[in-house]
Amino acid sequence: MNHHYKKGKLYEKRAAAWLTVQGYEILEQNFRCMLGEIDLIARENGELVFVEVKYRSNHMTGTPEEAVTLNKKRHISNTALFYLKTHGKNIFTACRFDVICIDDTGCRLYQNAFEYCGTFRI
Template sequence: MDNKQNKRETGIRKEELAAEFLTRQGVKILERNFRCRQGEIDLIGRDGRYLVFFEVKYRKTARNGMPAEAVGYVKQQRIRYTAQFYLYSRRYPEDMPCRFDVVSILGDQITWIRDAFC
C-alpha cells in the first residue's frame, strides 16, 4: 500500500472520529466529503440554527505545527466557494446562518474550533 493511500485511509478514519465527536456534542451531520469543482468539504452539519461547514485536520504530533494551522487563507477561500455552491445546489435560503469550523485532531486530542474563519 502506498503512502498516499495510507494518508487517505487515515483521513477517512479521523473524519469518522470527528463526526462521532460532533454528534456527541449535539451536531447533526448532514453530509460527508461533499465534492464539486470548487473543492471539498469534509463534514457539513447543523448546530442549532447554524449550517456548519467543518474542515477536519489531523496531525500525529505537533512537530510540524498544530493541525488547525494547516487551514490557511487559500484553503479557507476554497472551502467558502465550495460552501456557496453547496448552498446554491441544495436550495438553501440566502439568509441561512452559516459557520466555518475546524476540528483539530492532535494525536488522540480533539479540539473543536467554532467560527474558525474570522
C-alpha cells in the same frame, strides 16, 4: 487508496461521531464538487455548519491549526457557496465554519473559525 487518505477518512469519521455527541446533526460527509471538498456538513443550533477536520500525528509539519491556511479557507468558502446554491439555500442562510483539530493532545473544536475569506461573506 493511499495511507494518508485512509487515515484522514478515519479521523473525519471520528470527528463526525464526536460532533454527534456534542449535539450536531451530520448532514453530509465529504461533500465534493469541482471547487473542492468539505469534510463534514452539519446542523447545530439552527445553523448550517461547514466543518474542516485536520489531523496531525506529530507537529513536525506544524499543528493542525496551522494547516488551515487562508488559501484553504477560500477553497472551503467557495465550496460552501456552491453547496448553498445547489441545495436551495441562499446567502442569507444561517451558517458558519467550524474546524476540528486532532493530534496526540486530543481534539479541539473551533466554532465560527472563520467568517470572511475573500470576495464574499456567507
